[in-house]
Amino acid sequence: MITLKAGRERSRGDARDHVAAAHAGKGMAPLTRITLFSLRHPFQAILAVGATIIAAILQLTIPRLLGQAIDQAHNVLSVAGDGAQEALLWTALTLLAASVARGLFTLVQNYFSESVGHHVGYELRLAFYDKVQRLSYSYHDRVHSGDLITIGLLDLDGLRMFFSTGLVRTILLVVLIGVGAWMLLSTDVLLGLLALSFVPFVAWRSSVAQLTLRATWLILQQKLSVLTRVMEENLGGIRVVRAFSGQKHELDKFDTASKAALELAHRRVRVRVKNTSMMTFSFFAAMGLVLWVGGNKVIAGEMTVGTLASFLTFMTILQMPVRQLGLMVNSYARASTCGERFYAFLDAPVEIEDKPGATPLKISNGVLRFEDVHFTYPGSTVPTLNGISFEAKAGQTIGIVGAPGSGKSTLAHLIPRFYDITSGRITLDGQEVRDVTLQSLRRSVAVVQQDTFLFTTTIENNIAYGDPWAKERKIERAAESAQLHNYIMGLPADYDTVVGERGVSLSGGQRQRLSIARSLVLKPAVMVFDDSTAAIDAGTEHRIRSAIRRFASDRITMIIAHRLSSLMHADLILFLEDGRIVERGTHEDLLAQGGRYRALYDLQTRPTDDLEAAQ
Amino acid sequence: MSVVDDESEVAAFPGQRPPRASVGSHRIEEEVFGKAYDPKTVRRIWAYVKPYRLKIYLAVAAVLIFTGTQLAIPLIIGNAIDTALVAGGDPNNLLWAVGAFAIAVLLNFGASWVQETQVGQVAEHVLFDMRRAMFAQLQRVSLSYMDRTEVGRLMSRLQGDVSAMQEFLETSVISVGDLVLLFGIVAVLLSLDPWLGLVTLITMPVLFIIRIFWLPPAKRAFWAAHETNSLTAGAMAEGINGVRTVQNLDRQKVNFDLYDDKAYQNLRIQLTGSKYAQVMVPIVDTLTGISMATVVVVGGAMVLNGALQVGVVVAFLFYVQRFFDPIRSLTMQYSIMQRAMTSGRRITEVLDLPTVIEDKSDAKVLTGEMDGSVEFRNVVFGYDPKRPVLKNVSFKVNPGETVAVIGPTGSGKTSAMALVHRFYEVQDGAVIVGGHDVRDVTQESLGEQVAMVLQEPFLFTGTIFENIRYNKASATREDVIAAAKAVGAHEFIDRFANGYDTMLEQRGSNLSLGQRQLLSFARALVADAKILVLDEATANIDSYTERQIQKALEILLKGRTGMVIAHRLATIRGADRIIVLQNGEKIEEGNHDQLMELGGLYSKLYNMNYASFDDIPDEMVAGTNARESST
Numbered sequence A: 001m002i003t004l005k006a007g008r009e010r011s012r013g014d015a016r017d018h019v020a021a022a023h024a025g026k027g028m029a030p031l032t033r034i035t036l037f038s039l040r041h042p043f044q045a046i047l048a049v050g051a052t053i054i055a056a057i058l059q060l061t062i063p064r065l066l067g068q069a070i071d072q073a074h075n076v077l078s079v080a081g082d083g084a085q086e087a088l089l090w091t092a093l094t095l096l097a098a099s100v101a102r103g104l105f106t107l108v109q110n111y112f113s114e115s116v117g118h119h120v121g122y123e124l125r126l127a128f129y130d131k132v133q134r135l136s137y138s139y140h141d142r143v144h145s146g147d148l149i150t151i152g153l154l155d156l157d158g159l160r161m162f163f164s165t166g167l168v169r170t171i172l173l174v175v176l177i178g179v180g181a182w183m184l185l186s187t188d189v190l191l192g193l194l195a196l197s198f199v200p201f202v203a204w205r206s207s208v209a210q211l212t213l214r215a216t217w218l219i220l221q222q223k224l225s226v227l228t229r230v231m232e233e234n235l236g237g238i239r240v241v242r243a244f245s246g247q248k249h250e251l252d253k254f255d256t257a258s259k260a261a262l263e264l265a266h267r268r269v270r271v272r273v274k275n276t277s278m279m280t281f282s283f284f285a286a287m288g289l290v291l292w293v294g295g296n297k298v299i300a301g302e303m304t305v306g307t308l309a310s311f312l313t314f315m316t317i318l319q320m321p322v323r324q325l326g327l328m329v330n331s332y333a334r335a336s337t338c339g340e341r342f343y344a345f346l347d348a349p350v351e352i353e354d355k356p357g358a359t360p361l362k363i364s365n366g367v368l369r370f371e372d373v374h375f376t377y378p379g380s381t382v383p384t385l386n387g388i389s390f391e392a393k394a395g396q397t398i399g400i401v402g403a404p405g406s407g408k409s410t411l412a413h414l415i416p417r418f419y420d421i422t423s424g425r426i427t428l429d430g431q432e433v434r435d436v437t438l439q440s441l442r443r444s445v446a447v448v449q450q451d452t453f454l455f456t457t458t459i460e461n462n463i464a465y466g467d468p469w470a471k472e473r474k475i476e477r478a479a480e481s482a483q484l485h486n487y488i489m490g491l492p493a494d495y496d497t498v499v500g501e502r503g504v505s506l507s508g509g510q511r512q513r514l515s516i517a518r519s520l521v522l523k524p525a526v527m528v529f530d531d532s533t534a535a536i537d538a539g540t541e542h543r544i545r546s547a548i549r550r551f552a553s554d555r556i557t558m559i560i561a562h563r564l565s566s567l568m569h570a571d572l573i574l575f576l577e578d579g580r581i582v583e584r585g586t587h588e589d590l591l592a593q594g595g596r597y598r599a600l601y602d603l604q605t606r607p608t609d610d611l612e613a614a615q
Numbered sequence B: 001m002s003v004v005d006d007e008s009e010v011a012a013f014p015g016q017r018p019p020r021a022s023v024g025s026h027r028i029e030e031e032v033f034g035k036a037y038d039p040k041t042v043r044r045i046w047a048y049v050k051p052y053r054l055k056i057y058l059a060v061a062a063v064l065i066f067t068g069t070q071l072a073i074p075l076i077i078g079n080a081i082d083t084a085l086v087a088g089g090d091p092n093n094l095l096w097a098v099g100a101f102a103i104a105v106l107l108n109f110g111a112s113w114v115q116e117t118q119v120g121q122v123a124e125h126v127l128f129d130m131r132r133a134m135f136a137q138l139q140r141v142s143l144s145y146m147d148r149t150e151v152g153r154l155m156s157r158l159q160g161d162v163s164a165m166q167e168f169l170e171t172s173v174i175s176v177g178d179l180v181l182l183f184g185i186v187a188v189l190l191s192l193d194p195w196l197g198l199v200t201l202i203t204m205p206v207l208f209i210i211r212i213f214w215l216p217p218a219k220r221a222f223w224a225a226h227e228t229n230s231l232t233a234g235a236m237a238e239g240i241n242g243v244r245t246v247q248n249l250d251r252q253k254v255n256f257d258l259y260d261d262k263a264y265q266n267l268r269i270q271l272t273g274s275k276y277a278q279v280m281v282p283i284v285d286t287l288t289g290i291s292m293a294t295v296v297v298v299g300g301a302m303v304l305n306g307a308l309q310v311g312v313v314v315a316f317l318f319y320v321q322r323f324f325d326p327i328r329s330l331t332m333q334y335s336i337m338q339r340a341m342t343s344g345r346r347i348t349e350v351l352d353l354p355t356v357i358e359d360k361s362d363a364k365v366l367t368g369e370m371d372g373s374v375e376f377r378n379v380v381f382g383y384d385p386k387r388p389v390l391k392n393v394s395f396k397v398n399p400g401e402t403v404a405v406i407g408p409t410g411s412g413k414t415s416a417m418a419l420v421h422r423f424y425e426v427q428d429g430a431v432i433v434g435g436h437d438v439r440d441v442t443q444e445s446l447g448e449q450v451a452m453v454l455q456e457p458f459l460f461t462g463t464i465f466e467n468i469r470y471n472k473a474s475a476t477r478e479d480v481i482a483a484a485k486a487v488g489a490h491e492f493i494d495r496f497a498n499g500y501d502t503m504l505e506q507r508g509s510n511l512s513l514g515q516r517q518l519l520s521f522a523r524a525l526v527a528d529a530k531i532l533v534l535d536e537a538t539a540n541i542d543s544y545t546e547r548q549i550q551k552a553l554e555i556l557l558k559g560r561t562g563m564v565i566a567h568r569l570a571t572i573r574g575a576d577r578i579i580v581l582q583n584g585e586k587i588e589e590g591n592h593d594q595l596m597e598l599g600g601l602y603s604k605l606y607n608m609n610y611a612s613f614d615d616i617p618d619e620m621v622a623g624t625n626a627r628e629s630s631t
């Protein structure tokens, strides 16, 4: 592996510039856009194109030279003598020189056009990655991660290779055919026309093929991603599949998806083959005509054998590019469909961004206020939160209870602005969350999510995820507070143990505690536990909470939980129902009220039949 | 503590202390290029090609014809020149030559059509067949294997490796043609004129030798390119899958810089690969040039001496321009073949995975007629046989009973339920369902009679209706709605504009976690099985909703057997009987009153009035989980 030196090479350019450039040209056709983008490497592009043109011309001299050699060997029969030998030698040397030069220029052509493609790929990847990270939760809710991966891998590839497999190849073909046509026509108009007669046919067939292939490419991609999804979900949910003896059902799903893709793949093969075969045929047909007509001309003495041979050689030289026409057509088809999707992704509006002139959040007293907050998920018609208002001060704990779907997680997600509220205000120390920079906001508000995502890396790196420069002591302290340190020290490589999909598997409770430690490292002013202690026993939970309180007594803690013992010491408990706060107060207040909270409490503490008897 | 995984990642932060961070993993992928020919693998793979062998034979025949016409065309032209166009030729021969040419072209056209369609379609078929065989095998492979294996790795078998096989198949028929073309050209040149042929062909072994030296470093470069490419892709996938956490912890900036480094490193290695690939171009062109020059000089001299006809020289020149193509593609084919062998080996590995759990040949079909009893008879079980998770556990659940299984986390509750379904094989003792040892009945029928709600809700892409119904094709819409009503999910489903036909986004991300749990609950109800197993199915559900579900269950469980793993004492009290597990052993059993009388762990816990088993302080669960303080 290459070890990069600190500092950037000049050719690498600035990463942010690349991202900005990739976004430029909104509204242009994808092919224009990628062409302009590729031309950001003018030096390499010019080298590639220049070398292509020279290589093509050199290639065209070869038939000439061969024809010349044949005439020299043939005509000179009558003349005889050393002159003929010498002439042949010269032709041979020129031929050799032309071949070597052509090889070198082809090298330059291929290398630099691939290099442009790799650079473009690098830059597009940066733009893609950047965009993935910037698009808000609601976009990621909507778009399947598998589809995004397809865009970032396949579509990006189709696009980045357009310069070499599409543009440069086109130039090569145009020069070969154009200059070749001029050379042929200037030698013999009729024979030239015959030799080139396959060109319009090929052009027609390839554009027809392009249209068909382009349309099917898109559908095939969709079908394949369905198939991928079926397989992925099956393997990920294998326990559910087994638990329900769903194997047959799954195989049926697989077969349906697979058949659909297979049929289309077959159709694509047929379209492709039909067109390439027809193109090759038209090419050979033209060659036959040249042989017939040219042969007659030679017989009539209007043309030399060498000229005829050079016509025929010229055509063999064209044979390769003509066969490549199919690839070129494919490249255009692919680049324009891939481009459409890739750029649609890149141009997707980022719903949640810093306002122009946003200032960093300044925490002074630490007061969080919800003022008549309403929220409806984008794309949904039913409001999820209706008029939520409450206030929390530094050092306070807010408890939230409610049935599944009552809006508890949603409420938590609004504070760090994962979604923007529909109406109302959420403020931290008087600053509305929409007016401050996202970065400062999210550093101050930590949400410990319901389901924990772990990265495939060491435990240490996972804990330090939000603050990679955290000192060792800080990481250990966070783990201690989360009651995870002892467990980690018992692992074979303690903090260096790799977790995540490829590492040791942690139990639900351990994952939750790791996630808590990860948030603690940030030292947030507001910390939300979203049902994130469901798999942790109450004793441990209590210890976690007292440890946290010891280190940050001025923090706002928000606890969403079903276990009432988790939140009965809260300063304020909110009872949510269908996105409304239907009861609020302290544990004692709410018990005294004798409403829903009371009923819930009774359910948890008393045997059910006693309760039923009481009702 | 090590600081970073790889030195190279430091570059993103010049002048700073290296962060404790990386994006993506540093996977060490298994070898990509193995042996080029491995008879065992070939035999296995051939089994998938065999059904299409007629098409393959047809394609090979076509490719031979195709190659034949390619060889013939220069001959025809050379012949035309010598018999019709030079002084003393017969003009009529031109007609013959053009006629022959026309036939050759038609054959060429037909053959290439047949060959490409056949090969393309066979390759696609084989690809899909192999993928299906692997997928079907994975449905039967033991769960302990699946527990250990990442989904990503299996997906690369199902996609990457089969594609390598497809590529190999597509190109292998063509390389048969290449091989024939190569020998054909040699033969034709030597027979046209042995002396000129030999001189011309001298460059051929030169190319072979160059390729032999070039191949090993080039292959390494290509392999490295392949490797960094997939590492970069892995980092990207991680960025997508973990995007919520990334935004939550504000890691975008650091990740971007790290990814930038990774992608740039990839770029450089790709460029090295390109250099290796392209360096061959001028070499081949130079050799072609040498051969052409030789033909011109030597052939020309021979024509001048009258030793050779000019048409032969023309034919030579035609062949020379083509004869490096097959060498080039054959050496490329060698790498493809090596890669395909490795892929083939990995594919057969999946196909040969032990299923461990298989139906006996005389396995009975368990029907709904059975009584629904469950018995554990001295069951010993461990994921690792040396460390038993269940130690000699015996209990019986009578038909129609509802039994609660309780115990601290890690005591083996989930594992015991897995045995009822025969996810794993017991090491000793027996699990008996409906009077039959689970090993004596078919797994499919067992699965139909045992429905489970698992600890982690898992939903599939599709509508809510499809998810609740899952594989119970006979379930009507009414059944689905009834189940949803029973678990209290109907209300929120009904609120969606499309009701039960609402598409779930990826794994139900547009639902709350509790709602997802309710749906997986409803799915188990629709399965209409004789035995219902609930594994902490209500962890993310409030007590009130849980109570509703319980009430519904009381009706639904009539005539069925229920096994409930639960935490909240309120849930447990309703059970007919309670089984207390601790550290893999059954320590108490009986109904609430009996256990209270017994005065064991259960009564202690109950008297302390904890709302949930989870609330038991560690100290109470004496000495069970020494190291792991909980969970």
Ligand SMILES: Nc1ncnc2c1ncn2[C@@H]1O[C@H](COP(=O)(O)OP(=O)(O)O)[C@@H](O)[C@H]1O
Pocket (backbone or CB within 6 Å): A141, A377, A380, A384, A402, A403, A404, A405, A406, A407, A408, A409, A410, A411, B492, B509, B510, B511, B512, B513, B514, B515
């Ligand atoms: N990403 C989303 N897109 C659309 N609707 C959502 C999304 N997440 C949750 N919902 C809906 O919003 C409601 C509240 O969900 P949530 O806040 O997660 O509930 P909970 O109180 O269980 O945490 C539910 O009805 C759910 O279906």
Ligand SMILES: Nc1ncnc2c1ncn2[C@@H]1O[C@H](COP(=O)(O)OP(=O)(O)O)[C@@H](O)[C@H]1O
Pocket (backbone or CB within 6 Å): B147, B383, B389, B407, B408, B409, B410, B411, B412, B413, B414, B415, B416
């Ligand atoms: N798939 C598995 N592979 C290996 N060990 C496992 C697996 N599942 C559980 N275990 C181990 O078996 C023991 C019992 O686990 P489990 O049955 O899940 O307990 P419970 O459901 O009572 O919490 C634990 O020590 C756990 O680590």
Ligand SMILES: [Mg+2]
Pocket (backbone or CB within 6 Å): A408, A409, A410, A450, A531, B512, B513, B514
């Ligand atoms: Mg929630």
Ligand SMILES: [Mg+2]
Pocket (backbone or CB within 6 Å): B413, B414, B415, B455, B535
């Ligand atoms: Mg369990």
